[in-house]
Amino acid sequence: MKFLEPPLIALDAEAASAEEAIRLAGALLTEAGAAEARYADAMVDSYRERGPYFVLAPSIALPHARAQDGVIEAAVSFVRLKEPVVFGHSANDPVQLVFALGGSDSGEHIALLRQLTTLLSNPAHLEQFKQAADVEAIQQIIRGNEQ
């Protein structure tokens, strides 16, 4: 299980569209060995098919696909966009924080989601995710959450 480890984080990345933002977050999963390259395609396909329902909170998107779409290991990646982009959500646009979920069929998947839910349900953490100067600052937020 890989939860927001440094190679899974990209800060102030540039994306011109929701699809580009999803692909950036998917590429992090692939580069870290947590998902095959086709997983990013599957997340984009899901977005096209089912719409932006995964924009779960103001400025936060959690794109994901199915475990069988190429997940190698349960993982979460994070892309902070330099400029927020519109996903087409009725209440929560534009999106700046993109957390791609690579879910597995195992219990790790639930552990991962629980950790992410706790992290993002704290408004102070959200502000820290937006303001963090570097990857180390992000790691500190995560370590604080685990304690």
Added chain:
Amino acid sequence: MKVLCVCGLGQGTSLILRMNVENVLSAMGVSADVEHTDVSTASGTAADYIITSHELAQSLEGHSARIIVVNNYFDNDEIKQKLGEAL
């Protein structure tokens, strides 16, 4: 009382919603059977309440359950308020 938390695939975001809904219901002292599922399974599943996003609520129109729309899945105050109004 049966509550379904619904997302597009039934694997990721509906489970996140379920975690916070369970937390909120338990804080409210309400006992309920909370499950998470995808939107097409939900269409054929009996429930008292369905909690989902605005985007997916439209595809569940006509379901016998009362549909509760949550905009911010990480805002337990919003979830609590919406549940409080509906229950």
